[in-house]
Amino acid sequence: MEDRTIKEPIRKKWIWVVLAIITLGVVPWYFPDAAAEPYILGFPLWAFISAAFSILMCGYLSWLCVNEWNIVEDQEEAERAKGDKS
Amino acid sequence: MNDLAFAGTDGIIILSAFAIIMLLIGYLSGRGDKNLHHSLSGYYLAGRNLGFIALFFTLYATQYSGNTIVGYAPTAYRTGFSWIQSISFMTIIIGIYLLFAPRLYVIAKKRNFVTPTDWIDHRFKSKAVTLLSIFLMLWGLGNYLLEQLVAIGQAVSGMTGGTIPYQIAVIVFVAVMLAYEWMGGMKAVAFTDVMQGIVLMIGIIVFLIGGLYLVGGNFSDVTRYVAEIEPAKTAVPPMEVNINWLSMLLLVGLGASIYPHAVQRIYSAQSEKTLKKSFARMAWMPPITTGLVFMVGIIGIMLFPGLDKTGSEQLVGLMANEIAAINPFYYWVMIIFFGGIVAAIISTADSVLLSFSSMLSNDVYGKFINPQASEHKKVMVGKVCGIIAIIFLLWIAWNPPGTLYEIFVLKFELLVQVFPAFVLGLYWKRLSGKAVFWGMLSGAILAGLLTWTGYKTIYGIHGGVLGLGLNFLICIAGTLLAPAVSKSKVLEEDLSAINLKA
Numbered sequence: 001m002e003d004r005t006i007k008e009p010i011r012k013k014w015i016w017v018v019l020a021i022i023t024l025g026v027v028p029w030y031f032p033d034a035a036a037e038p039y040i041l042g043f044p045l046w047a048f049i050s051a052a053f054s055i056l057m058c059g060y061l062s063w064l065c066v067n068e069w070n071i072v073e074d075q076e077e078a079e080r081a082k083g084d085k086s
Numbered sequence: 087m088n089d090l091a092f093a094g095t096d097g098i099i100i101l102s103a104f105a106i107i108m109l110l111i112g113y114l115s116g117r118g119d120k121n122l123h124h125s126l127s128g129y130y131l132a133g134r135n136l137g138f139i140a141l142f143f144t145l146y147a148t149q150y151s152g153n154t155i156v157g158y159a160p161t162a163y164r165t166g167f168s169w170i171q172s173i174s175f176m177t178i179i180i181g182i183y184l185l186f187a188p189r190l191y192v193i194a195k196k197r198n199f200v201t202p203t204d205w206i207d208h209r210f211k212s213k214a215v216t217l218l219s220i221f222l223m224l225w226g227l228g229n230y231l232l233e234q235l236v237a238i239g240q241a242v243s244g245m246t247g248g249t250i251p252y253q254i255a256v257i258v259f260v261a262v263m264l265a266y267e268w269m270g271g272m273k274a275v276a277f278t279d280v281m282q283g284i285v286l287m288i289g290i291i292v293f294l295i296g297g298l299y300l301v302g303g304n305f306s307d308v309t310r311y312v313a314e315i316e317p318a319k320t321a322v323p324p325m326e327v328n329i330n331w332l333s334m335l336l337l338v339g340l341g342a343s344i345y346p347h348a349v350q351r352i353y354s355a356q357s358e359k360t361l362k363k364s365f366a367r368m369a370w371m372p373p374i375t376t377g378l379v380f381m382v383g384i385i386g387i388m389l390f391p392g393l394d395k396t397g398s399e400q401l402v403g404l405m406a407n408e409i410a411a412i413n414p415f416y417y418w419v420m421i422i423f424f425g426g427i428v429a430a431i432i433s434t435a436d437s438v439l440l441s442f443s444s445m446l447s448n449d450v451y452g453k454f455i456n457p458q459a460s461e462h463k464k465v466m467v468g469k470v471c472g473i474i475a476i477i478f479l480l481w482i483a484w485n486p487p488g489t490l491y492e493i494f495v496l497k498f499e500l501l502v503q504v505f506p507a508f509v510l511g512l513y514w515k516r517l518s519g520k521a522v523f524w525g526m527l528s529g530a531i532l533a534g535l536l537t538w539t540g541y542k543t544i545y546g547i548h549g550g551v552l553g554l555g556l557n558f559l560i561c562i563a564g565t566l567l568a569p570a571v572s573k574s575k576v577l578e579e580d581l582s583a584i585n586l587k588a
Binding site for chain 1: 167168170171173174177178180181184185186188189191192304305306307308309310313317320321322323325328331332335357358359362363365366367369370372373377513
């Protein structure tokens with residue numbers, strides 16, 4: 001029962017599969033040589049896509065921290081609430 | 087950074103103001119807390135009570151040092167758009183934290199860990215593994231600290247146009263750092279980081295705005311210019327650069343997350359919620375820190391074309407001169423920004439020094455020399471040894487080696503070898519101490535040899551990553567051949583996810 005409430009990122013495979021896919025998107029190994037143009041917001045096409053994947057990585061990791069990590073938070077918050085009351 | 091337009095009296099005034107504020111914060115952090123100097127966790131971990139603001143800024147200011155600006159902008163200048171990798175390799179650190187920080191936080195709090203070695207000692211109960219990991223971590227930290235000392239000297243002497251010479255600059259600011267750290271420990275380090283981090287963030291943004299203003303406000307024009315005069319800097323990177331990029335993601339991600347001072351910030355968190363929130367915000371910092379610095383470097387190509395390697399190292403100073411000349415607002419922001427760079431270097435140095443001292447006092451002295459010593463005595467030993475180490479490093483800093491970036495890459499090579507022991511140990515019950523020891527040693531020897539013989543990378547892969555690969559291989563193969571049989575109930579409890587909550 002208790003195990004169900006624990007969220008530990010390392011135990012969820014999908015987290016790492018998605019991170020690996022994003023990482024492969026960040027590194028521009030898949031672009032043909034012609035992908036330097038057009039320029040988007042001043043970035044060569046390949047650099048723009050790489051930057052977009054980097055921002056996606058920021059958002060994804062930030063989201064994971066908040067939503068997929070919960071081991072002792074409930075316990076700590078409950079103790080703190082108890083401490084505040086007494 | 088020589089001959090800055092604002093070098094001289096104004097620079098000295100701002101630097102003195104920063105120094106006074108840091109000392110004041112140090113004094114206020116330590117005042118009224120009598121237990122601070124009598125408890126290892128009180129002095130080195132701020133009583134494990136860092137709230138969100140302090141934890142976030144201390145993570146930020148520790149991870150982003152002056153080198154992020156002074157060293158990364160020239161690298162972007164020299165390598166072009168492929169340096170956009172600096173956003174991803176600073177971001178991936180959070181991903182690596184997610185591999186181990188959640189569990190480590192819980193165990194560290196339960197078992198009252200002070201240093202990363204406490205976990206290794208607790209996990210493997212092996213003198214050989216503990217000593218080797220202490221050595222590798224102290225080596226990494228010493229190297230890191232040396233880099234910061236060199237950077238302090240260069241930044242201050244550059245900012246004051248040589249009015250304050252390199253040697254004096256290093257001595258004065260190291261004295262300031264030692265003083266506030268002595269007074270307030272981790273608490274002082276974290277609170278000075280709040281000031282240092284804010285100045286750095288604002289400074290980078292204004293620096294980029296000023297740079298863009300100088301090139302006519304359009305970044306696309308800059309790219310077009312770069313494509314015309316140096317097409318290789320905007321072209322799709324060749325395969326070797328891509329491999330190097332992936333290698334850099336591994337090296338920095340694994341190396342920076344396992345930094346002893348970074349691990350100690352996990353220990354210092356007030357609660358899991360605070361730690362999660364800080365990491366969640368930290369994940370957004372690379373685009374607005376290394377990303378903006380990267381753009382500054384690219385703009386530099388248009389502002390100062392054709393600089394050689396040594397010339398490009400001066401890029402931030404050259405640009406600051408131009409930006410300061412725009413109007414009085416930019417002039418003063420540039421002075422404050424340069425003060426911020428100095429402060430950022432110090433904020434990284436202070437965290438490293440604190441961690442260095444904690445390992446000397448808790449691990450070397452407390453575990454091997456005098457385990458019976460009182461916590462007060464251990465704290466004192468750490469403080470004094472920290473000063474001795476600084477004096478030794480200062481002696482080396484008098485003749486600074488290489489460019490900043492080269493020093494930066496070198497320190498990861500050995501430090502990262504602690505990673506398998508640290509992280510595999512958290513999840514794999516049968517992981518054997520012997521396999522860990524030989525893996526760590528072989529990885530360190532391979533990485534060290536490759537570096538010393540000049541093979542920093544092989545097909546774009548860093549020596550440290552190759553060493554780490556060998557290290558993992560030995561750890562896994564060694565354990566499969568002769569798995570460890572643990573009889574420790576305590577360890578059994580720590581390594582079972584089901585028990586984490588208890």
